[in-house]
Amino acid sequence: MNEEKLLRDYEPFRAALEEVLATKIEFFPVESFAMAAAALQLNQVDLLLAGPSEYVVINARTNAIPVIGVTRPNYRAVIAVPAGSPIKSAAQLQGKILALSDIGSTSGHLGPTKLLMDAGLDPNSDLKILMLGDEGSLTNFKQGKVDAWGGSAIDYQYLLQTEGLSEKDFPIIAKTTLLPSDVIIASSNLDFQLIQEYQARILNSQEKLIAALVEGESTKKYHGSSLVAANDANYDIIRDVYQVMGEGDLIAP
Incomplete structure (x- = not known):
């Protein structure tokens, strides 16, 4: 800076x-x-x-x-999927594509990775993770180009507010405790x-x-x-x- x-x-x-x-x-x-x-x-x-x-x-x-x-406040990471997705838990992301934010970001990378670990997945081999930045990850998620999105709860709420959506449109399948x-x-x-x-x-x-x-x-x-x-x-x-x-x-x- x-x-x-x-x-x-x-x-x-x-x-x-x-x-x-x-x-x-x-x-x-x-x-x-x-x-x-x-x-x-x-x-x-x-x-x-x-x-x-x-x-x-x-x-x-x-x-x-x-x-x-x-x-x-509300400093936590979440993983969300599109409405109607058959994926209901982080464990079901095996073999799928997950969009994350920036490398090294606590809420946009490490937090979602911890959720994968807690679900028994190896983040290095069990799924494909795309590091797309804040805007890129949300854009790809909205356009249905990835199976799931991981990031901060604040960014998730911002997505819903700016798009006029509810949690039913992009349900959360995993959430960390406070980071x-x-x-x-x-x-x-x-x-x-x-x-x-x-x-x-x-x-x-x-x-x-x-x-x-x-x-x-x-x-x-x-x-x-x-x-x-x-x-x-x-x-x-x-x-x-x-x-x-x-x-x-x-x-x-």
């Missing part, structure tokens, strides 16, 4: 966080989790906001410390007592920080969010999926 987008989406949050932590906060744009990990390793950044899948990769490479979880929260990470180079102080200050000012966070152009997803103490164990579900997908090297220390 470049600095222009950071200013557009996160400037109110940056200003509020600076006030809460009583320390100067500056943006450090990165274009990928690899760049974020490198910035932590080079001591170029102290705090980082990351999604669940990005966090486990960054944590493996840097020993970064999870400080604050940013919950997201792990986005997370504010601290560099392991920071003093641990300072990290604990930052955590306490953020938790004590969460109403102010969430109000600032949702002011951004593309941060509306955080409406109704809360800030909680982060727990690394909550992200083991993401690590499990990476392992089954054969991407264990991504999360190897």
Whole structure:
């Protein structure tokens, strides 16, 4: 994300966080989790906001410390099929075609993959998965070019609303529990007592920080969010999926 987008989406949050932590906060744009990990390793950044899948990769490479979880209402993955489809469960996707969103996306890739795993399917061999991006996956699904679609519950609801449809038109056949929260990470180079102080200050000012966070152009997803103490164990579900997908090297220390 470049600095222009950071200013557009996160400037109110940056200003509020600076006030809460009583320390100067500056943006450090990165274009990928690899760049974020490198910035932590080079001591170029102290705090980082990351999604669940990005966090486990960054944590493996840097020993970064999870400080604050940013919950997201209805943050879960679903798999849906067209009305009239004979497919009634994720297990029946064997030999079928499933459209997903972006590689590494927690709700658009890893979450649906976890649903396949829970159904006893090998996502690498038991069905054909097409990574088509948010728009491409929904378009192919609407046009009946795939047997099923997997993605975030929010995107699913958006599809129904924009098309004037109901869940009967695209019934859900599998749904995850709430996915792990986005997370504010601290560099392991920071003093641990300072990290604990930052955590306490953020938790004590969460109403102010969430109000600032949702002011951004593309941060509306955080409406109704809360800030909680982060727990690394909550992200083991993401690590499990990476392992089954054969991407264990991504999360190897």
